[in-house]
Amino acid sequence: MPPSQPQSGYGYQQQPQGAPAAGGGGGGYNMHPNFGGFMNDPTAQMGFQVGKSAVMAGQEYMEQNFGRLVSVSALKHYFNVSNSYVVNKLYIVLFPWWHRPWSRQQRLSNNGQDGYFLPPREDTNSPDMYIPMMALVTYILLKTLLAGLRGAFDPELLATTFFTSVFVLLLEIGIIKLGTLLLNISSTSQIFDLVAYSGYKFVGVIISLLLSELLGHLGVGGRWASWVIFLYCFSANAFFLLRSLRYVLLPDQNGQGVGGGAAGYTVARSQRNRRTQFLFVYSYVVQFGFMLWLSKV
Template structure:
């Protein structure tokens, strides 16, 4: 039997190995080109550039935003890629600025929400195999609907900056932090029997108001950026009518839209083990509210 080293030195084997490597390289380039057509990976990396300190500070900020100052994002000047001596203004990454939006916390909060709801159902002996998928689908529907709202807002508000769009997507996920707190506290007080009762409503009211206030302050610099902000690369002054529409959208999105989606996510009846639409029947029960 030929030795492994001899096999690798065989011209036919080497040719096959080279062809395989070439095919993998071509496939990787094809995937990257088509993926970058829809999502700018280099820009997306900015939103995952976080640290443990940032995650802790940002979570506290989302839950207790009342006395935070200032809300404006920090900027830095970097050399232009064209090497012509000019500089460009960019926002600092999340790990260096607590006011910078990220996608790490929203993603982890989304996963935690799915696991927490199924865990509570399991602790109450109501876990069913389809619960994990149904909870994931329930949260995904909320995200899709909210992205649709943001897409419509982008169209009607004439938001063309790529960074502004990613910022809106990032901010849309912070609601899961308040949702997790509401579900966890209500589960402890109500012994896993849903988020109803005065405790559940009180915690929900607080987390909703905190999230709305946080978004109202933070999104002001996304939808109404200063003339010299990286969110306004064209340096165009926003017209009065456009500014008024963006202000109205900011209020409706921060309060009305967030209330609807947070209520949807927290109004679960864990005694049934199945998330259902408010007022509708599940497999074994109804909503806790």
């Protein structure tokens, strides 16, 4: 009879002990005890332990090598920011003309002799990595969004924009390091300072792209308005770098020459002229080319 088959199947002795006594979904529920048996198998447990050990070993290896290449404690210094710092820093980057002073603040260590720079949270003139990182991510997303609004979206545009931005940063840092090497500038600034100052340009590029696109949709100004916005953002970034990097690339070396203060002043004066020219070229000429390149849609 037809009812006898479900009864005999339900009473089959090879069913796992954990099988439910209720009917209805019994046929589909039989897979779960088998999966649980696999999870409890000693061989499977050994495999999971080996995999877990391999993951932990790989994580430990990455942490050790990352610590060799990058000082984690130094990197945390550049992310020690506050909301007020971010707002004030953005204002300085976009409107640097009225900011005073530009020198970074220092604090003496416990021995009362060695000093260290204050973190961005406590010093507005301190460079940070938070704003450049967020500006870089925003620039990549904005560039892709604008391309999509024009009907030219391509998934590869995200990767292309990212690698272009990183290439610009690396090339710019290379130019600075080459200039400091040729001009014999012995600066105590870390590489993170140069990365931070190089990344602030993305703030001006974002503002330029946004306002130009907005005015274009409103039909106001035309191409000349976009150029006015770009030139202002470029000028603000160039002036910001000129005043900020003065304390990084142009350390005061008066009195370090051979033969006393007069000789030291003569050497420092001749070198300072070349260093000032390099800083001007970097802040205005180099930045103009990079910002114009990044602002192309």
